[in-house]
Amino acid sequence: MTTSDILRMAIHNLWRTRLRSSLTVLGVVIGIGALISMVAFGSGMEKNVTDAFMESGLFARITVSPLKLDMNRPVESLTDTSGVSVPLDDELLDRIRRIKGVKEAYGEIQQPAKVGLEGKETTLTYTGVDPAMGLKNSSAELIAGTFLTSDSMPQAVINTQLLRRLKIRLDTEDMAKAKEKDTAKVYTYVLPEDLIGDTLWLSTAVFNPMRMMGALMGNRDETPLSERRTPLIITGIRELEPDGPASRFGGDLLIPAGFASTIPSIGFNSITDFLRKGKSSPDKYAVIQVNVAGPEDITPVRAELESMGLNAFALAEQLKEVRRAFLAMKAVLGVVGFIALVVAGLGIINTLLMSILERTREIGIMKAIGGSEGQIKSVFFGEAAVIGLIGALGGIALGWLVTLAAGSFINMKIREMGETPMDLFYFPWWLLLGSIGFAIGLSLLAGLYPASRAARIDPVEALRWG
Amino acid sequence: MSIVLSPSLYPAIASFHPVYLVCGRLLGDDPPENADFCPPIRLSMSFIEIRNLKKIYRKSAVNVSAVNDVSLDIHRGEFVAIVGKSGSGKSTLLNLLGGLDTPTSGIIRVDGTDLAAGGREGRVRHRRHRVGMVFQTFQLITGLTAIENVELALAFGGVNRKDRKRIALALLEQVGLADRADHRPTELSGGEAQRVAIARALANNPDIILADEPTGNLDTQNGEAILALLQRLHVQGRTIIMITHDPDMAAVAQRIIRIQDGRVLDETPSFQNPQV
Numbered sequence: 001m002t003t004s005d006i007l008r009m010a011i012h013n014l015w016r017t018r019l020r021s022s023l024t025v026l027g028v029v030i031g032i033g034a035l036i037s038m039v040a041f042g043s044g045m046e047k048n049v050t051d052a053f054m055e056s057g058l059f060a061r062i063t064v065s066p067l068k069l070d071m072n073r074p075v076e077s078l079t080d081t082s083g084v085s086v087p088l089d090d091e092l093l094d095r096i097r098r099i100k101g102v103k104e105a106y107g108e109i110q111q112p113a114k115v116g117l118e119g120k121e122t123t124l125t126y127t128g129v130d131p132a133m134g135l136k137n138s139s140a141e142l143i144a145g146t147f148l149t150s151d152s153m154p155q156a157v158i159n160t161q162l163l164r165r166l167k168i169r170l171d172t173e174d175m176a177k178a179k180e181k182d183t184a185k186v187y188t189y190v191l192p193e194d195l196i197g198d199t200l201w202l203s204t205a206v207f208n209p210m211r212m213m214g215a216l217m218g219n220r221d222e223t224p225l226s227e228r229r230t231p232l233i234i235t236g237i238r239e240l241e242p243d244g245p246a247s248r249f250g251g252d253l254l255i256p257a258g259f260a261s262t263i264p265s266i267g268f269n270s271i272t273d274f275l276r277k278g279k280s281s282p283d284k285y286a287v288i289q290v291n292v293a294g295p296e297d298i299t300p301v302r303a304e305l306e307s308m309g310l311n312a313f314a315l316a317e318q319l320k321e322v323r324r325a326f327l328a329m330k331a332v333l334g335v336v337g338f339i340a341l342v343v344a345g346l347g348i349i350n351t352l353l354m355s356i357l358e359r360t361r362e363i364g365i366m367k368a369i370g371g372s373e374g375q376i377k378s379v380f381f382g383e384a385a386v387i388g389l390i391g392a393l394g395g396i397a398l399g400w401l402v403t404l405a406a407g408s409f410i411n412m413k414i415r416e417m418g419e420t421p422m423d424l425f426y427f428p429w430w431l432l433l434g435s436i437g438f439a440i441g442l443s444l445l446a447g448l449y450p451a452s453r454a455a456r457i458d459p460v461e462a463l464r465w466g
Numbered sequence: 467m468s469i470v471l472s473p474s475l476y477p478a479i480a481s482f483h484p485v486y487l488v489c490g491r492l493l494g495d496d497p498p499e500n501a502d503f504c505p506p507i508r509l510s511m512s513f514i515e516i517r518n519l520k521k522i523y524r525k526s527a528v529n530v531s532a533v534n535d536v537s538l539d540i541h542r543g544e545f546v547a548i549v550g551k552s553g554s555g556k557s558t559l560l561n562l563l564g565g566l567d568t569p570t571s572g573i574i575r576v577d578g579t580d581l582a583a584g585g586r587e588g589r590v591r592h593r594r595h596r597v598g599m600v601f602q603t604f605q606l607i608t609g610l611t612a613i614e615n616v617e618l619a620l621a622f623g624g625v626n627r628k629d630r631k632r633i634a635l636a637l638l639e640q641v642g643l644a645d646r647a648d649h650r651p652t653e654l655s656g657g658e659a660q661r662v663a664i665a666r667a668l669a670n671n672p673d674i675i676l677a678d679e680p681t682g683n684l685d686t687q688n689g690e691a692i693l694a695l696l697q698r699l700h701v702q703g704r705t706i707i708m709i710t711h712d713p714d715m716a717a718v719a720q721r722i723i724r725i726q727d728g729r730v731l732d733e734t735p736s737f738q739n740p741q742v
Contacts (some may be wrong), residue, residue: 001621016609365605368566369666370594370622373586459566463605 001375010382017355024344024351025391028439031344032395035337036435037403037425042330044426049322059295060103062302062314064088064096064288086309088285096290099304101297106130107285109260114227115162115253116201118188122165126202126253127286128260143170144192145236151258156200156232160240160420162252169418170195170237178418187418198234202255203227204265230263240420341439345446348387352380352450356457363454364462373455380451381444388443392436400427512539513705514563514674519572521558521728532558533569534728542577542673545697545706547719555728556709557678563707564599564676565589576674594623598667602679604659606651612662613638613647619669637665641695657688664695675699677708681715693718 014021066088086092088107096105109128114121131148148155160170169175169182171189179189208226232255261284290312292301298314305312356363366376403425411421521533532555540546550556561567562574565581568589574581581592593599606615616634625633638644641661651659660680667675677696681689693715700706708719716722724731 001624002627005621005627012609361605362607362609365607366618366622368564368593368599368601368605369619370590370670372590372594372622375622460561463566463601 001378006378006382007386009379010386013355013359013379013383014386017358020351020354021387024347025387025394027344027347028341028387028391028443029394029398031337031341032392032435032439033398033402034340035334035438036396036399036427036431037406038333038337039330039431040399040403040425040427042326042333043428043431044424045329046323046326047426048422049326050319059316059319060292060298061316062290062292062298062305062312064105064290064305065286065311065313088288090284093285093288095308096288096305099301101292101294101301103291103293105288105290107257107288109257109284110251110286111204111260111263111265113253113265114203115166116203116229117158117166117198118168118190120166120168120188121201121203122162124162124165124252126255126260127251128257129254130257141239143237143239145196145234147236148254148256149235151256153256154230154232154259155235155256156202157236157238157254158195158200158234159238159252163237164418165252174415174421175418177412177416181416192237195234195237200232200234202230202232202253202263204230204263206264207266225266228264341442344391345442348384348443348446349450351387352384352447353453355383356380356450356454360457360462361465363457364459364465367457367459368463376457377451377455380454381447384443384447384451385440388440389436391443392439395439396432396435403427513542513544513577514538514540514707515573515575516540516563517573517575519559519562519574520570521555521562521567522570531555531728533562536572536725536728536730538723538730540705540707543700543703543705544721545700545719546708547716547722548707548709548725549711549713549716549722550725550731551711554725556725558728559725560676560678560707560709563674564597565592566599595670596672597674597676598664598669598672600660600663600667600675600677600680602682604651604656604663604683606659606662606666608651611648611650612643612654612665615651615662616666616669619666623670625670633669634665637668638662640668641665655688656684657691660684660688660692661695664692664699668699673703674705674707677706679709679711681710681712689715 066086090107093105093107096102106129110125111128112123113126114123115126129148131151142157143160145157148157163170167187169178169187169189171179171191175189179187204227205225206228208224211224211226238254290301290305292298295316298316302312302314302317363376366379407424410424414421516536516538519533519536520531523530523532534555536559548556548559558567562569565588568582576592576596581589584591606612607618610618613631613634616637617630620630620633621627635644635647638647641664643658643661643665646654646658646662651662654662660683664675664680675696680696681692684692689712696706696708697718706719708715710716721733721735723733
């Protein structure tokens with residue numbers, strides 16, 4: 001008997017008891033459906049994170065910041081940075097650019113500020129970036145307008161996160177539902193194109209000696225600071241960069257680094273300046289972004305930067321950890337699906353045992369006309385395998401439908417909340433092939449006992465049946 | 467030198483000297499070459515040799531001897547009828563000969579080969595190629611059509627699918643049922659079903675046919691038709707062992723063996739149909 005004979009016989013036998021067979025198959029369908037939608041969810045989550053990471057070019061990125069301050073160290077030593085920290089300035093930038101494996105390096109300025117637009121305001125940290133570097137290092141797409149065009153012009157690229165904080169929503173199709181629901185008119189709806197060329201106010205804190213008097217007079221609420229407003233022209237609106245460590249580039253408000261350095265401000269550095277007893281900060285940049293030529297350069301370049309006394313952070317090295325965490329997550333989700341499959345496996349055992357009971361005489365006949373134990377076993381294995389295969393294909397279809405429905409439902413809710421929809425589920429090829437193989441394997445395992453029991457049937461006894 | 471022989475004479479000749487028979491012609495001492503068409507048959511004293519055969523069943527702590535020290539010789543090409551009351555052990559004997567059951571003790575040799583020697587595999591080979599079994603209740607698989615029932619036996623015998631269809635149809639034609647090939651057993655009369663069962667028994671071209679009351683469930687007319695079919699198989703050179711309790715049926719055989727309480731009571735040559 002060939003494999004095709006066994007399969008044809010199996011299908012024939014299953015067809016004879018279609019109702020029972022289809023209920024058994026349904027068990028496998030549900031088991032596989034549960035398994036793959038669970039794992040697809042885990043994979044989808046992982047893909048959302050890792051894809052954003054890969055697209056952003058961050059796999060080739062090292063972020064350099066001054067040596068991390070140890071908060072447990074006494075304050076005195078915090079001010080004593082001699083020989084510990086290397087200032088992040090243009091000289092360092094040049095040195096970094098000369099390291100073997102470094103493709104490019106540029107500094108970013110980060111300062112706290114207040115932002116006003118359309119009569120609304122919020123506080124944030126703006127980032128001064130090199131316009132030439134900015135666009136290609138951003139993983140977020142532009143919704144409207146262009147990236148920064150000049151290093152010295154008062155320009156700004158904002159993102160949807162900033163708009164959200166300003167309670168402004170883009171009047172797009174995605175937002176139509178959310179707009180309908182916003183009966184209290186909490187948000188202002190603006191067409192993306194209308195924002196381009198609009199003026200955005202950046203308020204920074206500057207030292208004001210005049211107000212010093214008030215502070216000295218004992219008015220504790222008075223601080224020797226005042227606001228300085230700088231108008232910026234919006235050139236572009238970006239999508240929100242994905243959450244997590246991948247949203248390293250830029251932040252919510254990007255302005256040209258050249259222009260940023262001209263904005264008067266008491267920033268984060270000013271506090272350390274003050275603690276350093278009046279010595280001005282040696283750091284021109286908050287961070288220096290380093291792009292290496294290839295992923296293999298990450299480790300040596302990072303080691304080199306650390307040996308220079310810098311704090312170098314490479315997300316690529318963190319990705320392994322992230323992947324491991326997702327693997328654990330998928331495993332846990334998989335176990336839930338696996339339990340469903342084990343139940344389905346018991347169903348297969350039950351069905352096959354019933355079938356053997358009903359077909360005892362038939363098994364006796366098969367033995368009498370020359371069927372060997374192996375051939376009889378394979379007939380039942382064939383039935384188990386067919387149940388597994390049909391169950392797996394059905395399960396994949398079910399899993400796909402369920403995730404499709406769940407995905408669109410969740411995304412509908414996300415849209416109503418005014419957030420960007422995303423792909424929640426992902427079916428990698430190994431999941432599809434693996435689930436087919438797994439279902440057949442499990443079915444064969446379930447068929448092991450019934451098949452060997454069938455093969456052991458005494459033909460003389462069996463022929464007396466019925 | 468070559469002589470055409472009646473099968474009944476084989477044992478007598480073989481008792482003097484080992485000889486080979488090809489297509490009914492005696493060839494002498496050496497195994498012949500280039501004998502593709504008819505396989506050479508080594509003549510021996512007996513084709514099926516049963517010695518001190520015992521089968522003891524244990525039924526609710528009591529040992530029941532179904533077959534009790536049976537010794538028999540059945541010759542090649544012989545038509546033997548085994549008669550006896552229900553429970554006399556004749557079916558057990560047939561199942562032992564068919565390799566469906568294993569004896570508690572004793573030996574069955576077929577053409578010089580001990581049936582027990584090949585173990586489980588040997589018995590499968592024996593059932594598959596050596597014997598064809600016919601049962602009182604036909605034992606057709608109801609889910610399969612007539613031709614599929616025959617094809618299944620061919621499939622077990624390792625015949626490829628294309629040849630299976632052709633051989634099965636030829637066999638059904640041989641039993642006069644080619645037009646009923648696609649009918650299910652439930653759509654066939656008893657006589658037709660038994661003819662399908664005979665066609666199936668012939669699937670792998672066995673030289674022994676074991677028939678357990680093949681006419682027991684049939685009316686006289688159909689019974690006679692089945693018997694005629696068995697006689698035809700006998701004429702073709704097959705060894706037929708048939709269980710029956712109908713004396714008229716048994717009379718067709720060359721030899722009648724009576725069994726009682728698991729023992730051979732007596733053996734009588736049948737006078738109605740002495741020789742082929």
